[in-house]
Amino acid sequence: MTTTLPILGQTPALPADPSMLDDAARASVPTTPFGLYVHVPFCATRCGYCDFNTYTSDELGPGANRSEYAGTAIAELELAARVLGPEPPEISTVFVGGGTPTLLPAADLVAVLERARELFPVAADVEVTTEANPESVTPESLAVLRAGGFTRISLGMQSAAPHVLAVLDRRHTPGRAAAAAREARAAGFEHVNLDLIYGAPGETDADWDLSLQAVLDAPVDHVSAYALIVEQGTKLARRVARGELPMPDDDVLADRYEQADRVLRGAGMEWYEVSNWATDGGARCRHNELYWANAHWWGIGPGAHSHVGGLRWWNVKHPAAYAARLAAGEHPAAGAERLTPEDVALETVMLGLRLRDGLVLTALSDAGRARAAEAVARGLLEPAAHAAGRAVLTDPGRLLADALVRDLTD
Numbered sequence: 001m002t003t004t005l006p007i008l009g010q011t012p013a014l015p016a017d018p019s020m021l022d023d024a025a026r027a028s029v030p031t032t033p034f035g036l037y038v039h040v041p042f043c044a045t046r047c048g049y050c051d052f053n054t055y056t057s058d059e060l061g062p063g064a065n066r067s068e069y070a071g072t073a074i075a076e077l078e079l080a081a082r083v084l085g086p087e088p089p090e091i092s093t094v095f096v097g098g099g100t101p102t103l104l105p106a107a108d109l110v111a112v113l114e115r116a117r118e119l120f121p122v123a124a125d126v127e128v129t130t131e132a133n134p135e136s137v138t139p140e141s142l143a144v145l146r147a148g149g150f151t152r153i154s155l156g157m158q159s160a161a162p163h164v165l166a167v168l169d170r171r172h173t174p175g176r177a178a179a180a181a182r183e184a185r186a187a188g189f190e191h192v193n194l195d196l197i198y199g200a201p202g203e204t205d206a207d208w209d210l211s212l213q214a215v216l217d218a219p220v221d222h223v224s225a226y227a228l229i230v231e232q233g234t235k236l237a238r239r240v241a242r243g244e245l246p247m248p249d250d251d252v253l254a255d256r257y258e259q260a261d262r263v264l265r266g267a268g269m270e271w272y273e274v275s276n277w278a279t280d281g282g283a284r285c286r287h288n289e290l291y292w293a294n295a296h297w298w299g300i301g302p303g304a305h306s307h308v309g310g311l312r313w314w315n316v317k318h319p320a321a322y323a324a325r326l327a328a329g330e331h332p333a334a335g336a337e338r339l340t341p342e343d344v345a346l347e348t349v350m351l352g353l354r355l356r357d358g359l360v361l362t363a364l365s366d367a368g369r370a371r372a373a374e375a376v377a378r379g380l381l382e383p384a385a386h387a388a389g390r391a392v393l394t395d396p397g398r399l400l401a402d403a404l405v406r407d408l409t410d
Helices: 023-031 066-084 106-119 139-147 162-167 176-187 205-217 235-241 250-266 286-292 319-327 341-352 366-377 383-387 395-399 401-409
Strands: 002-004 034-040 091-098 122-132 152-158 191-198 222-227 270-273 276-278 296-300 305-308 311-315 333-339
Touching: 023 305, 034 066, 034 286, 066 106, 066 296, 066 319, 091 106, 091 286, 106 122, 106 139, 122 286, 139 176, 152 176, 152 205, 162 205, 176 191, 176 205, 191 205, 191 250, 205 250, 222 250, 250 270, 250 276, 250 395, 286 296, 286 341, 333 341, 341 401, 366 383, 366 401, 395 401
Parallel strands: 034 091, 034 296, 091 122, 122 152, 152 191, 191 222
Antiparallel strands: 002 333, 222 276, 270 276, 296 305, 305 311, 311 333
C-alpha cells in the first residue's frame, strides 16, 4: 500500500534538495497545522518493557554524546528550515521525548527550543512539552525549562507500588512522581501529565488503586494510562518466555482500564482518546492531537519519524550514524513512503475511532458503515452519534477499540 522513495530510502537527499518534497506536499505546508518532535535517545537505565530507540551510554560517538547532542539536533532543525522554506510553517506544538530528555542539561533543551524560534514562526499559544523521569528533574532544572518556554511536562510515574516499579525496572521511589509534579507546578508549568502503566506482573487491585489515588493527590490536569504490552526483544519478554513472570491477563487489563476510567471521571477528568484523560479541553495534549489528525510534523533525532504532505520518512536509528549524516551535510533519513489515498483513509479510521469525538461515517466504506450499524446494535458505538452521522465508542466499545477498527476497515 506504500511506495518506498529511492531519494530517501537509497540515496539521502542533500539538506537543501527541493525534491525531498513534491509540489503537492509543499503546497500543503502553509495551511496544515505543524509540530516539531525532538527525540533524545539517552536513558540512565533501560526499562525492561521498553522497545524505544534509546541508549544508556552517554558517549556514542562524535556529535552523539550527551554533551554535544543539542548541537546535533539543532543541525537537523536547520535542515528542516531549509527544506520547508522559504515560507516555513508556523509551529503550533513542540514535543521533546525519549529516552529521557531531562538527562540533558535544561539549558540544552532550551537552546534547541530557542533555535526553533529563530528558524520558524511560532504560534503565540504554542504548546511545548518535555517528557521526564521523576528522578531526572529538580526544582532548579524545572525553573530553567519553564523560563525557557516549556509549558507542559509529562512525567513517567507508571505505578505507586514499589514492587511494580521494580518489575518495570523503574528507578524512582513511589512518591517521587507526585513530588516532581508539585515541583513542576511550583515552577509555573501550565500543564502536568502523569503516565501510568497497568497490568504489570504481580500488580494487585490494591496496587492499581494506590497508583490512581496517588495521581489524584498530585496537581495534574492530564493522565495517560496504558496497558502493559510485552514487546518482543525486551528484557520483560525474555523473562516471560522463561516463565519467570506471567503474561498480562486480558481480563485483568480490562478491569484495570474500567477502574481507571471510573476513578478519573469521578475526579472530573474526561477521556478524549482511549488512553488519555484531561480536566478540560485546554489540558489535552495538542501535540498528540496533531498526530491523531494526520497533520504535519518533523521528527528531529535518531529514529524519529516525520510526516509532511503525505510523505512519511524516518531517520537512521543509531545516534552516531545520525550525527555523521548531518555532519556530512546529508539528510539523516533511512527510508520513506508515500501514503496512498487508501493509506490515509485507513489511518483516518484507525486514529479517529479512538477519539472521544469519533469519526464521520462517510470515512468508512459501504461495508464499514454496515458493520458500524452492527456495532451500534452490539452496544459498542453510541446510537445517538451514529444517527448524527458519526462513529463514537461507548464505554464497552473502548475496551474493544482495536478489534472494532479491524472490523470496520476489513
